[in-house]
Amino acid sequence: DPVEYAALARHIVENPMLNGETIRLDGAIRMAPR
Numbered sequence: 834d835p836v837e838y839a840a841l842a843r844h845i846v847e848n849p850m851l852n853g854e855t856i857r858l859d860g861a862i863r864m865a866p867r
Contacts, residue, residue, distance in 0.1 A: 845851055
């Protein structure tokens with residue numbers, strides 16, 4: 834849902850506790866181990 838995605842992006846930008854974090858949005862896909 835675009836509204837939920839926008840709310841997530843806003844939370845990430847405005848949250849001071851997420852300074853310098855790498856956040857990966859992958860749609861809950863499980864990547865195969867190498």
